[in-house]
Every structure is written in C-alpha cells, then in structure tokens.
Amino acid sequence: MEGARPDTFLRGSRIRLRPLELDDLPRYAELFSDPEVNLSYGGLGVPDSLLKLQRRYDSGEFDATDRKLHFVVEAGGEIIGQVSLKNDENLPSRAVTFGIMIGAGYLGQGYGTKASVLLLNYAFGILGYHKVNLDLFEYNVRAQTMYEKLGFVHEGRRRENHWSRGRFWDDILMGIxxxxxxxxxxxxxxxETRGERG
Ligand SMILES: CC(C)(COP(=O)(O)OP(=O)(O)OC[C@H]1O[C@@H](n2cnc3c(N)ncnc32)[C@H](O)[C@@H]1OP(=O)(O)O)[C@@H](O)C(=O)NCCC(=O)NCCS
Structure with missing residues (x-):
C-alpha cells in the first residue's frame, strides 16, 4: 500500500487528482509532448519546452483559484494526465468549462472516465456549479464518445471553426x-479526499 500524500485533492479507484508541483514539470512535459495529443487539444502539435512550461508554472497558470482549478491525474504513482475547470462566465451563472487530457500511453483504459467523474462530482456537489460546458473538434471521436457516455448533451456546432489535417472541422459544443x-x-x-490509494 502506498501512503496518502498530503497534496491529494480527490481520490478514486486507481487514480487521484492533485496539484501540479514544480518537480513534476519534466514528467508533465514528456507526457504531453505527443503531437497527436497536443493537436487534439487545440495546440499546434508543437510540444512545450521545459523552459516554457516552467514560465507557465511561475506565472501562476496552474494555481488553484475560485475561477480555475487545474490538477494532474495520477495512477500507480505516475502522472498520466490532467483535468481542469475554468470559469470565465459571470459568477451568478454558475457555469464552468471542463478540460481533460490523458497521456498517449494511457488512453482507452478508463482513466479519462474516472478522472472526469471525480472532478465533475466535485464541480456539482461541492462547488455548486449548475452547468458544465465543453467543446471538442468533430474528429475527436474518442472524446465525444466518452462525454456522451458521461451524459453530456450535444448543444450545437460552430461550423468549420478549426483547421487541422488539411481541412476545416466543426467544433462540437456539449454541456450537462x-x-x-x-x-x-x-x-x-x-x-473521497483521504485514505488509501485505490
Ligand atoms: C478524451 C480522453 C480524455 C478519453 O480518455 P480515455 O481514458 O482514453 O477514455 P476511457 O478509457 O475512459 O474511455 C471512455 C469511452 O470512450 C470510448 N472510447 C475509448 N477509446 C475510443 C476510441 N479509440 N474511439 C472511440 N471511442 C473510444 C469508449 O466507449 C469508452 O467507454 P467504454 O470503455 O465503456 O467502452 C482522452 O482520449 C484524451 O485525453 N485525449 C486527448 C485530449 C483530448 O482529446 N481531450 C478532450 C478534448 S475536448
């Protein structure tokens, strides 16, 4: 049994969510250096250098505030992904944008679903959000399938809004x-924020 670290935020079966620490940056950079993963999340397919990541970290981009939360997903003692909640709306709307990225070697093993359920239970149950929104590129079938299974509803499309792989694609808007x-x-x-790792 591995002991609980004090920096655990949320714990589920096989995974936990915790803040990104300075000494995580090399692993974080390595995990998200895959061009396909970067592209699927709206990047240019160019991985962040460690120096750039350090600058983002130093600027407070990964700090938790009442407007944004950013956590790494850890399984078996390794960082395998990240999740975030970002509230750009006026506060009375209680609407927030959800983001997730699981590293290339860990896809299709249920981690995305588990991490989403942990953070969305927290968003609705503890933070009191009324609505969680997200958008994804129409070619991202894996993400779309996961969100549908989680109960997200299709709310619309932003047509031909994203250029990738030689053509324009729609953005798909989903929410719950x-x-x-x-x-x-x-x-x-x-x-569950305390206790043994699953
Ligand atoms: C989207 C993402 C988070 C899903 O995480 P994951 O850990 O791979 O997903 P899971 O293993 O929990 O699978 C969830 C469901 O997606 C579906 N799925 C998994 N792999 C799939 C694939 N290659 N094609 C289509 N559907 C797939 C399955 O139906 C699965 O449910 P099931 O196991 O009950 O059948 C992950 O693919 C990812 O981080 N991708 C890169 C970044 C990204 O696209 N983020 C979302 C942007 S909006």
Whole structure:
C-alpha cells in the first residue's frame, strides 16, 4: 500500500487528482509532448519546452483559484494526465468549462472516465456549479464518445471553426446540467479526499 500524500485533492479507484508541483514539470512535459495529443487539444502539435512550461508554472497558470482549478491525474504513482475547470462566465451563472487530457500511453483504459467523474462530482456537489460546458473538434471521436457516455448533451456546432489535417472541422459544443449529472450518476455525495490509494 502506498501512503496518502498530503497534496491529494480527490481520490478514486486507481487514480487521484492533485496539484501540479514544480518537480513534476519534466514528467508533465514528456507526457504531453505527443503531437497527436497536443493537436487534439487545440495546440499546434508543437510540444512545450521545459523552459516554457516552467514560465507557465511561475506565472501562476496552474494555481488553484475560485475561477480555475487545474490538477494532474495520477495512477500507480505516475502522472498520466490532467483535468481542469475554468470559469470565465459571470459568477451568478454558475457555469464552468471542463478540460481533460490523458497521456498517449494511457488512453482507452478508463482513466479519462474516472478522472472526469471525480472532478465533475466535485464541480456539482461541492462547488455548486449548475452547468458544465465543453467543446471538442468533430474528429475527436474518442472524446465525444466518452462525454456522451458521461451524459453530456450535444448543444450545437460552430461550423468549420478549426483547421487541422488539411481541412476545416466543426467544433462540437456539449454541456450537462447539475440535474442531468445527478440523474445519471446518483445523488450528491462527499468526495473521497483521504485514505488509501485505490
Ligand atoms: C478524451 C480522453 C480524455 C478519453 O480518455 P480515455 O481514458 O482514453 O477514455 P476511457 O478509457 O475512459 O474511455 C471512455 C469511452 O470512450 C470510448 N472510447 C475509448 N477509446 C475510443 C476510441 N479509440 N474511439 C472511440 N471511442 C473510444 C469508449 O466507449 C469508452 O467507454 P467504454 O470503455 O465503456 O467502452 C482522452 O482520449 C484524451 O485525453 N485525449 C486527448 C485530449 C483530448 O482529446 N481531450 C478532450 C478534448 S475536448
């Protein structure tokens, strides 16, 4: 059994979420240096250098605030991905944008679903958000399938808004309300933040 580290934020079966630490940066850079992953998230396919990542870290980009949360996803003691919540709306709207990225070697093993459920339970149950939104590129079938399975609803398309792989693609807009989330995932419950790693 590996002991609980004090920096754990949320814990689930096989994974935990925790803040990004300075000494995580080399691993973080390595994990997200895959051009396909970078492209699927809206990057240019050019990985961040360690120096650039360090500058982003120093500027407070990964700090938790009441407007944004950013966590690494850890499994088996390794960082395997990241998740985020970003609130750019006016506060009374209680709407937030969700983001997730799982590293290339860890796709299709259920980690994306587990990390999403952990953070969305927290977003709705503890932070009291009413709505979680996201958008994705239409060619990102894996993400679309995962979001549909989680209960996200298709809300629209921004046509030919993204250039990639030699053509324009639509952005797909998806969202889920607190009521829809609880109807599918059960009633609000206190998240597990302490105890043994799953
Ligand atoms: C989208 C993403 C988070 C999904 O994470 P993941 O860990 O691979 O997903 P899971 O293993 O939990 O799979 C969830 C569902 O997606 C579907 N899925 C998995 N791989 C798939 C594939 N290659 N094609 C289509 N659907 C797929 C499956 O239906 C799966 O559910 P099931 O196992 O019950 O059948 C991950 O692919 C990722 O980080 N991609 C790069 C960044 C990105 O696209 N982020 C989202 C931008 S909006």
């Amino acid at each position: 309300t607190a009521e829809e989330w609880w109807a599918k995932h059960g009633p609000p419950r206190q998240p």
